[in-house]
Amino acid sequence: DGWFHERGQLWPGQAMSIKVEEVLFEGKSDFQDVLVFRSSTYGTVLVLDGVIQVTDRDEFSYQEMMCHVPMNLHECPRRVLVVGGGDGGVVREILKHDTVEEVVLCEIDRMVIEMSKTYLPGLACGYNDPRVSVQIMDGAEYMRQHMNYFDVIITDSSDPIGPAETLFQQPYFEAIASALTENGVMCSQGECMWLHLDIIKPTLRMCEKLFPSVGYAYTCIPTYPSGQIGEIICSKRQLDVSKPLTQRTIPDLKYYSPEVHSAAFVLPEFCRRALLEEEAPS
Numbered sequence: 001d002g003w004f005h006e007r008g009q010l011w012p013g014q015a016m017s018i019k020v021e022e023v024l025f026e027g028k029s030d031f032q033d034v035l036v037f038r039s040s041t042y043g044t045v046l047v048l049d050g051v052i053q054v055t056d057r058d059e060f061s062y063q064e065m066m067c068h069v070p071m072n073l074h075e076c077p078r079r080v081l082v083v084g085g086g087d088g089g090v091v092r093e094i095l096k097h098d099t100v101e102e103v104v105l106c107e108i109d110r111m112v113i114e115m116s117k118t119y120l121p122g123l124a125c126g127y128n129d130p131r132v133s134v135q136i137m138d139g140a141e142y143m144r145q146h147m148n149y150f151d152v153i154i155t156d157s158s159d160p161i162g163p164a165e166t167l168f169q170q171p172y173f174e175a176i177a178s179a180l181t182e183n184g185v186m187c188s189q190g191e192c193m194w195l196h197l198d199i200i201k202p203t204l205r206m207c208e209k210l211f212p213s214v215g216y217a218y219t220c221i222p223t224y225p226s227g228q229i230g231e232i233i234c235s236k237r238q239l240d241v242s243k244p245l246t247q248r249t250i251p252d253l254k255y256y257s258p259e260v261h262s263a264a265f266v267l268p269e270f271c272r273r274a275l276l277e278e279e280a281p282s
């Protein structure tokens with residue numbers, strides 16, 4: 001019918017539909033199905049295993065919040081690791097911080113990077129920067145080889161069904177904690193409060209065992225299920241993650257601001273209660 005419908009077992013009974021003008025690429029990598037199409041109203045769209053990853057029109061909301069919330073919780077982030085994020089959008093945002101000396105992108109699927117360079121130049125532009133290097137490997141393995149090295153680690157993953165499943169488990173968060181420097185900050189793709197409180201709650205409990213400061217924030221993004229996506233923010237320091245530490249000016253922002261940073265941690269009652277309630281006595 002000329003439309004792409006995002007049906008998924010992680011969002012039963014609902015589907016985001018986007019009108020397709022032209023399919024640009026359809027194929028299979030070693031890990032997942034890859035689809036790129038030009039849409040009528042959202043620009044170019046990248047889909048992995050039937051799940052929308054980025055669209056030209058609204059990706060800035062997610063990439064800016066996944067990057068500038070953790071980056072502004074560190075006084076001087078020099079070395080930054082991105083796990084996943086092969087489209088390059090988070091890397092583009094990290095490079096806006098003049099403190100950054102080194103960005104490593106650890107992506108398991110080479111095809112995602114190639115697709116982005118070909119069809120999403122507005123996202124892949126960061127790959128040309130001399131401070132950026134790419135590792136095609138599993139993020140947890142890479143982090144175990146780089147202990148106490150990164151000031152900020154951002155896990156820009158797909159969902160816990162498929163290649164990113166291990167990025168939501170305890171050993172992965174332990175690897176993050178060991179790869180971070182003493183004042184390190186991490187941010188992980190945190191799913192959606194309308195759909196996944198059953199994933200978010202145990203993940204936050206796990207992080208609270210590993211980090212002194214843990215928070216959950218969210219952004220509004222039309223093309224992710226229910227129009228929202230969360231992020232889990234942890235710091236190895238005792239601090240209020242809802243208050244940016246720095247007032248570094250960052251160029252070319254279309255979503256993030258210090259006020260938006262703080263507001264993102266203010267949760268609707270149903271969500272706040274669900275995430276903060278102790279386990280019901282079993």
Ligand SMILES: NCCCN[C@H]1CC[C@H](NCCCN)CC1
Binds near residue numbers: 051052192
């Ligand atoms: N740089 C963008 C990478 C993709 N991250 C996305 C985060 C949302 C996810 N589905 C939304 C799941 C509903 N909570 C797809 C990958």
